[in-house]
Amino acid sequence: xxxxxxxxxxxxxxxxxxxxxxxxxxxxxxxxxxxxxxxxxxxxxxxxxxxxxxxxxxxxxxxxxxxxxxxxxxxxxxxxxxxxxxxxxxxxxxxxxxxxxxxxxxxxxxxxxxxxxxxxxxxxxxxxxxxxxxxxxxxxxxxxxxxxxxxxxxxxxxxxxxxxxxxxxxxxxxxxxxxxxxxxxxxxxxxxxxxxxxxxxxxxxxxxxxxxxxxxxxxxxxxxxxxxxxxxxxxxxxxxxxxxxxxxxxxxxxxxxxxx
Numbered sequence: 001x002x003x004x005x006x007x008x009x010x011x012x013x014x015x016x017x018x019x020x021x022x023x024x025x026x027x028x029x030x031x032x033x034x035x036x037x038x039x040x041x042x043x044x045x046x047x048x049x050x051x052x053x054x055x056x057x058x059x060x061x062x063x064x065x066x067x068x069x070x071x072x073x074x075x076x077x078x079x080x081x082x083x084x085x086x087x088x089x090x091x092x093x094x095x096x097x098x099x100x101x102x103x104x105x106x107x108x109x110x111x112x113x114x115x116x117x118x119x120x121x122x123x124x125x126x127x128x129x130x131x132x133x134x135x136x137x138x139x140x141x142x143x144x145x146x147x148x149x150x151x152x153x154x155x156x157x158x159x160x161x162x163x164x165x166x167x168x169x170x171x172x173x174x175x176x177x178x179x180x181x182x183x184x185x186x187x188x189x190x191x192x193x194x195x196x197x198x199x200x201x202x203x204x205x206x207x208x209x210x211x212x213x214x215x216x217x218x219x220x221x222x223x224x225x226x227x228x229x230x231x232x233x234x235x236x237x238x239x240x241x242x243x244x245x246x247x248x249x250x251x252x253x254x255x256x257x258x259x260x
Contacts, residue, residue, distance in 0.1 A: 034153070034164065035153065036153055037141075037151075037152075037153050037166040038137070038141055040153060040164050040166065040180060041132060041137045041140050041141055041144075042137040043185055044132050044133065044137075044180065044185045044186075044187075045132055045133060045135075045136070045137045045140070047133075047185045048133040048185075048211065048212060049133060049134075050211070051210065051211020051212060052083070052133035052134055052211060052212040053083070053209060053210055053211070053212045053237035053238050054082070054083060054134070054237075054238055055080070055081065055082050055083070055237065055238055055239055055240070055241045056079075056080070056081040056083070056130070056214065056235070056236070056237050057078075057079065057080045057081075057234075057235070057236045057239060057241070057257050057258075058079055058214070058232040058233065058234055058235040058236070059076065059077070059078055059079075059232070059233050059234045059258070060076070060077040060078070060079055060230050060231065060232055060233075061074060061075075061076060061229075061230070061231040061233070062074065062075045062076070062077050062228070062229070062230055063228070063229040063231075064227070064228055065225070065226050065227055065228065065229070067222075067223075067225060069225065069226070075091060075092065076092065077089055077090060077091050077092075077099075078090040078094055078256075078257075078258045080241055080245060080246075080257055081126070081130060082241050082243075082245075082246055083130055083131055083133075083134040083135075084130070084131035084134045084135040084139075085102070085103065085104045085126070085131060085135075086101075086102065086103055086104075086246040087101070087102040087123060087126050088100075088101050088102075088245060088246055089101070090256075090258075094256045094258055096112070097110060097111070097112045097113030097114070097251060097252050098110060098111055098112065099251075101246065101248055101251070102121075102123045102126060103246060103248075104122075105120055105121070105122050105143075105146075106118060106119070106120055106121065107119060107121040107123070108248040110248065110251050113251050113252035114251075115248050115249075118248070122143050122146065122147060124144070124147060124178075124190070125190070125201070127140060127143050127144065128140075128144075128178055128187045128190070129187045129203060129215070131143075132187070133212065151166055151167030151168055151175065151176070151177060152166070152167075152169075153165070153166050154169070154170065155182070156170060156179070158179060158181075158188060158189060161181055161182070161183070161188075162181075162182040162183065163179045163180060163181055163182055163188060163189075164179070164180045164182055165177055165178075165179050166178055166179075166180075168191070173191060173198070173200070174191070174193050174198050175191070175193070176191065176192045176193065177190065177191050178190045178191075184206070184213070186203070186206060186213055186215075187203055188202065188203050188204075188215075189201065189202050189203070197222065198222070198223065199220055199221065199222055199227070200220070200221040200222075200224075201218065201219070201220045201221075202218065202219045202220075202221075203215035203218055204216075204217040204218065204219065205217040207235070209235060209237045210237055210238060212237065214232065214235055214237075216231070216232040216233075216235065217229075217230065217231055217232070218230035239257065241257060242254055242255055245257070
């Protein structure tokens with residue numbers, strides 16, 4: 001769950017074609033027409049609002065790759081989320097006090113248990129992959145609009161599955177955009193170009209946990225080459241996590257969820 005991509009949505013999603021989606025998830029009507037990005041966000045929320053997990057923890061194997069495909073280094077991260085809006089990433093052993101904390105529209109970089117840097121930043125992957133199911137569609141849309149993405153909605157395919165794409169026309173692999181599985185209404189892909197560098201992020205190997213889903217593999221590609229790989233293990237949902245765990249001033253003092 002990296003802030004590699006800043007996916008944003010315009011104040012107006014342009015209609016492309018009427019699309020009918022069906023599903024049997026909680027709160028899902030037998031059929032709903034999705035013509036705009038706002039309607040897509042509303043459908044994502046409606047599908048899982050009553051069943052998506054409140055908290056999530058997992059151990060992440062993080063692998064960095066060189067442009068030639070060889071491994072640069074690997075790290076172990078320990079991640080905890082309390083939805084919506086809170087994500088804690090311990091980089092290396094939690095006792096080291098290093099990592100990053102997302103809270104709503106801010107990020108705090110932690111070093112030795114202290115705030116080394118803080119700034120305004122919304123994590124679009126947290127918004128689109130998780131918070132969209134636990135907060136109102138209006139709040140999700142507002143967060144995305146604040147990141148100034150512009151574009152329309154269309155239909156495409158990804159790995160043989162039908163998807164909705166917001167933000168780019170067919171064949172455009174540079175413009176900022178996000179992709180959502182049309183059947184399951186799960187976020188599956190995002191593309192963003194920053195300072196001339198394009199990153200392509202894929203949420204893969206979705207596994208169901210209670211009434212929600214976790215993509216247990218995340219790939220980030222630069223220029224079509226694998227640059228970063230996330231592999232999740234020890235996934236747990238709906239455990240009680242103390243609020244202190246997500247306060248920068250309590251980074252080392254809070255009771256940590258991880259037990260070796």
